[in-house]
Amino acid sequence: MLSAGGLVRSRVLRLRGPAAGLVRWAGPATVSVPEPRVRSVSGVGGASGAGGWYGSLSDSAPVHLCEHFLVGVQQVSGLPWWLSIAMATVSVRTLITLPLATYQLLILSKVEALQAEISELAKRLRYEVSVRARERGWTEKQSRVQFQKNLRRLVSQLYIRDNCHPFKASLVVWVQLPLWVSLSLALRNLSLDQSALRGELAAGGALWFPDLTVPDSTWILPVCLGLTNLVIVEVFSLQRVGASGFQRLVLNGIRGFSVLMIPIAATVPSSMALYWFCSSLVGFGQNLLLRSPTLHRILRLPTRRSDSPYRDLLSAFIAKYYK
Incomplete structure (x- = not known):
């Protein structure tokens, strides 16, 4: 933590507007299909036989849009269906998810760069609250409420100033999860008996x-999916030094879900299991790409990054699991 004094004062004075005073004492795309080769995929979801919310979701517009996208990719490319599914996965993850993940990295880097300034403001604010508490005879609880309220206001103003509210970093989840569900249900619909493309x-x-409409009886795809997801979780956990109890609980929950996905993937059509595996594999590759020092220099990230992230990652992995 940086010391208070002139440096703290100079950083505080850079805040514009209401943040100049530390404390306010208020009182306590679709893909077009070539016309000659159009094959109908409409009505697949409605014929799925599932009722309730699941049937409605399977027959929803986003799912049908994904069906037409998958069929369009296969028709335009002329590739076998298994390779067409892999190609569609790479396209979606590259054109949609990767830019959002890059934006998430930029936001989180800005938030991380603000931590030193937030620490200085908190230190100065705590001192001013203690002075005012003695003047007004506040209890410890009242002082704590005033400190937390004013600190939240100042931190919010810092986020606005640098245009890096942490909520923006969750944008990739709100886009990726519905897209993953829609593509999964689209492949399920295309694999049903009622589908014209079955x-x-x-x-x-x-x-x-060989048959993408039935589950993988060898369990090779499900196991590869589970192992890939576990590797992604472990790589993420290596970034967390001194994780809190709640963070460790969340990580263990994700590990458990990754293992649970193995038997789930063994009960769905192989087309879905193949998509899930390809999606996880591409996601893992993109996570490694986002660690690249070259990419960080291009994005001009405000925080210092290691010049050898992959070597550091390997060393951390060895230190955690082989020593």
Whole structure:
């Protein structure tokens, strides 16, 4: 933590507007399909036989939009269905998820860079609250309320000043999760008996999963999915030094969900399991890409990053699991 004094005063004076006074004492895209080769995929969700909210979700507009997107990719590329699913996954993760993840990295870096300034403001604010508490005879609880209220106001003004409210960092989740669900249900609909394309998916597999409409009986895809998700979680956990009890609880919950996805993936059509595995694999690659020092220099991130992130990651992994 930086010391108070002239440096603290100079940083505080840079706040504009109401933040100049530390304390306010208030009182206590779709893909077009070539016309000659259009194949109907409408009505698949409605014929799924599922009722209630699940049936409505399977028959929703976003899911049908994803169906047409998948069919369009396969028709335009002319690739087998298994390779077309992989290609569609890479396209979505690259064109939609990667830019949002990059934006998330930029926001989080700005928030991290503000921590030193927030610490200085908190130190100065705590002193001023204690002085005013003695003058007005506040109790400890009243002093704590005044401190927390004014600190939240100052931190909010800092976020506005640097345009980096942490909520913006969650944008990638609000886009990626509905997209993942919609594409998963679209592949499920295309694999149903009522689908006009079921025959093509049944013959569109490869290697140990020749039929994309039935579950992978070898469990190779489900296990690969679970292992990839676990690696992603462990890489993320290596960034958390001195994690709190709640953070460790969340990480263990995600680990448990990653293991639970293995039997779930073994009960769904292979097309869905293939999409989930490809999505996790591309996501892992993008996480590694976002650690690149070159990318950080291009984005001009305000925080210092290691010049050898991959070596540091490998060293941290070895230190945690092999020593």
